Amino acid sequence: MHPFDAVRARSVVKTFGDVIALDGVDLDVAAGQIHGLVGPNGAGKTTLLGLVLGLAAADAGTLEILGMPMGRALSVADGVAGFVDGPGLYPTLTARQNLMTLLALRGERTSRSREVDELLGRVGLAEVSGDAVRGFSLGMRQRLGLAAALLGGPRLLVLDEPANGLDPAGRRQVHDVLTDLADSGATVVLSSHRMDDLASLCDEVTLLSAGRVVFSGPVHKLAAESGELDYRLITSDPEGARGVADGTPSLRRVTARNGSRQGDEQALVVRGPEAALDRLVAQLIGAGIAIRELGPVVPPLEAAFLALTGTEADINAEETTR
Numbered sequence: 001m002h003p004f005d006a007v008r009a010r011s012v013v014k015t016f017g018d019v020i021a022l023d024g025v026d027l028d029v030a031a032g033q034i035h036g037l038v039g040p041n042g043a044g045k046t047t048l049l050g051l052v053l054g055l056a057a058a059d060a061g062t063l064e065i066l067g068m069p070m071g072r073a074l075s076v077a078d079g080v081a082g083f084v085d086g087p088g089l090y091p092t093l094t095a096r097q098n099l100m101t102l103l104a105l106r107g108e109r110t111s112r113s114r115e116v117d118e119l120l121g122r123v124g125l126a127e128v129s130g131d132a133v134r135g136f137s138l139g140m141r142q143r144l145g146l147a148a149a150l151l152g153g154p155r156l157l158v159l160d161e162p163a164n165g166l167d168p169a170g171r172r173q174v175h176d177v178l179t180d181l182a183d184s185g186a187t188v189v190l191s192s193h194r195m196d197d198l199a200s201l202c203d204e205v206t207l208l209s210a211g212r213v214v215f216s217g218p219v220h221k222l223a224a225e226s227g228e229l230d231y232r233l234i235t236s237d238p239e240g241a242r243g244v245a246d247g248t249p250s251l252r253r254v255t256a257r258n259g260s261r262q263g264d265e266q267a268l269v270v271r272g273p274e275a276a277l278d279r280l281v282a283q284l285i286g287a288g289i290a291i292r293e294l295g296p297v298v299p300p301l302e303a304a305f306l307a308l309t310g311t312e313a314d315i316n317a318e319e320t321t322r
């Protein structure tokens, strides 16, 4: 459908002194897709987005943006817009003045004021469009930054944690804007720490860990990397359920690894493949034990993140010292 990659990185390296921020990164983002970058703090997400935006040049490797090779000169490629480390805004100007100023800087002032109002409405800032940005919350600044990035009608939008500081309604609004943009054929590359956000928004995700790609592909495939999950069950007969679990092949009873909750003294936590869990459920029902709650202790996407980035061990250790 789309003949080229909007972003194509091969063996990209970026260092800051002794720190290797990106260590041979490959990235393919098909045109028209929403692609998420995820990874622990310091994994290299912002650095990679900065290279795509032309804010810095790679030390080694190749990077093609919208089919054009990025050179060593620092400049935003044609058709690309976005921000890293928060949007750059003029704090003393109003939201509307910020966007009008951006247009003025491009010599487009008078013709597009209606478009500016429409954009402010789309990102949920219509009512505060006349307020000075210096009084804006983090979420409001994020929304205005998104509107500013959309002004030029980008073919590739690059956003570093755009959902940062947004309330649930704001997140929904931003999702809608990004989805509409992708539906119109543009490409979006964004970073996020929220796996639920990425799952609901992105076609594909790339998981970075310590500057390397440890997964890249569709979100459902990432979930499949979670390995064995811990499942938490609340039943009508905790003692009886423990006995049934102990007799279920391939299933182990464990102490909750993460997310202890109220009522956990009544909960049974088991680890094993899905088929073994299915057997346990059938046996519990057969034994007349009602299942009142059943779900993974850590959602599959988060579990995959923890397993692939090696952060799972830290969490286990934390649990055992409680």
Ligand SMILES: Nc1ncnc2c1ncn2[C@@H]1O[C@H](COP(=O)(O)OP(=O)(O)OP(=O)(O)O)[C@@H](O)[C@H]1O
Pocket (backbone or CB within 6 Å): 016, 019, 020, 021, 039, 040, 041, 042, 043, 044, 045, 046, 047, 048
């Ligand atoms: N300008 C810089 N000078 C020195 N080191 C830097 C610079 N920018 C990034 N780094 C280092 O490069 C590594 C990657 O940082 P980066 O900001 O890309 O990670 P990130 O995945 O975006 O992290 P976070 O989730 O915390 O935003 C980190 O070790 C960071 O300290």
